[in-house]
Amino acid sequence: MALEWKYVIDGVDWEELSALYRAAPLGDKNAEHLRKVFSNSMFTCFVYDDTTLVAVGRALADGCDCSYICDIAVLPGYQGTGLGKQVVIHLVEASQGHKKIILYAVPGKEPFYRKFGFLRMKTAMAVFENRQQQIERGYLADD
Numbered sequence: 001m002a003l004e005w006k007y008v009i010d011g012v013d014w015e016e017l018s019a020l021y022r023a024a025p026l027g028d029k030n031a032e033h034l035r036k037v038f039s040n041s042m043f044t045c046f047v048y049d050d051t052t053l054v055a056v057g058r059a060l061a062d063g064c065d066c067s068y069i070c071d072i073a074v075l076p077g078y079q080g081t082g083l084g085k086q087v088v089i090h091l092v093e094a095s096q097g098h099k100k101i102i103l104y105a106v107p108g109k110e111p112f113y114r115k116f117g118f119l120r121m122k123t124a125m126a127v128f129e130n131r132q133q134q135i136e137r138g139y140l141a142d143d
Contacts, residue, residue, distance in 0.1 A: 003083075004048045005090075009038050012046060016053050024073040026106070037071070043094040045087050054078045057087040059095050067095035069103045088116055107138035 014031035017038075021029045038044055038058055047055035055074045061067035069091045074084045095101045103118050110120065128134040135142050 002049075003054070006046045006048065007044060009035075009044060009046075012038070013053070017056060020053055020056060020075055021071075021073050023076055026071075026073050042067070043091055045090050047083060047087065049078070055083045055087050057091050059091045059101075061095060061098060064097075065099050067091075067098040067101045069095065069101060084112075085115075088113070092116055 012035075014035045017034050018029055018031045021027060021034075037060075040060065041058040042061035042063065043059040045055075045057045046053060053075075055078060057069065057072040059067045059069045069088065072084055072087055072091075074087070092101060101118075102121075102124075103113055105113050105118075110118075126134075126140060128140065131140065134140045
């Protein structure tokens, strides 16, 4: 598998990226939303097999204090190949020098991220647009 790794948003097909998130399955993220969030991220990673986008990730960072790794996705046919691991490794390495690297994971995927040294935060809090939905999905605890 000869993969091409790109670290800039130039040439990204945002509709294709949106389809990758649906297929992964990590939700329905529209193309314009993805263009905006990736454009505002300090570190991005796009992996192509020929012309097909097969994996992606990003880190929203301020260059000094905090880097927030998120939106890691791998096309189902490429899951289990170590590709997601490689994307996370790239983003963690790109984030070196920040005082803290934070990662937001899908509930149940925490053991995967522990392999990279991530630990559960005891004081993290969040406000979500659809609070009840996120409680039901296991992202928030209402206690």
